[in-house]
Amino acid sequence: MTLKLNKQDWFKIAIEQEYIKLFDYSFFENPRIIGKGGFGSVYIAYSKHSGNFVALKCLHNNISDKEDMINAFIREVKTISKVNFHDNIVRFFGITQDPKDETYYMVLQFANNGNLRDYLQKNFSKLDWLTKVRMAEVGCMKWSLVK
Numbered sequence: 001m002t003l004k005l006n007k008q009d010w011f012k013i014a015i016e017q018e019y020i021k022l023f024d025y026s027f028f029e030n031p032r033i034i035g036k037g038g039f040g041s042v043y044i045a046y047s048k049h050s051g052n053f054v055a056l057k058c059l060h061n062n063i064s065d066k067e068d069m070i071n072a073f074i075r076e077v078k079t080i081s082k083v084n085f086h087d088n089i090v091r092f093f094g095i096t097q098d099p100k101d102e103t104y105y106m107v108l109q110f111a112n113n114g115n116l117r118d119y120l121q122k123n124f125s126k127l128d129w130l131t132k133v134r135m136a137e138v139g140c141m142k143w144s145l146v147k
Contacts, residue, residue, distance in 0.1 A: 021095075023049060023095070027048050054093065
């Protein structure tokens with residue numbers, strides 16, 4: 001029998017068991033949007049906690065069912081948590097929630113070279129084949145965890 005948890009229960013248990021760190025939203029200063037895709041937006045913000053810039057990623061609020069949006073966010077957090085150990089994957093630090101609109105954000109390592117797609121478009125011809133194969137292996141590993 002599988003126990004189905006609602007979003008608050010899942011987050012509460014994940015935080016209590018220290019699977020996920022919860023950051024106070026006030027730790028982040030001057031968030032500004034740096035990217036927008038089909039499913040979400042990415043912001044850069046200064047972290048008073050670490051003294052570095054981080055990326056804050058949220059899913060768009062245009063998903064018709066709020067519960068579906070939260071479930072999609074949880075799936076993404078679970079996936080990135082599973083590959084958080086790999087050197088070629090942006091580090092996942094935890095989550096935060098904007099108290100004004102209750103939007104959840106993933107707190108991630110800021111990648112100053114942009115996203116992987118942009119990086120590969122600019123640098124693919126400069127990369128040796130061993131590097132390309134390693135990047136593909138990581139991508140396949142992440143993709144298999146999503147399924």
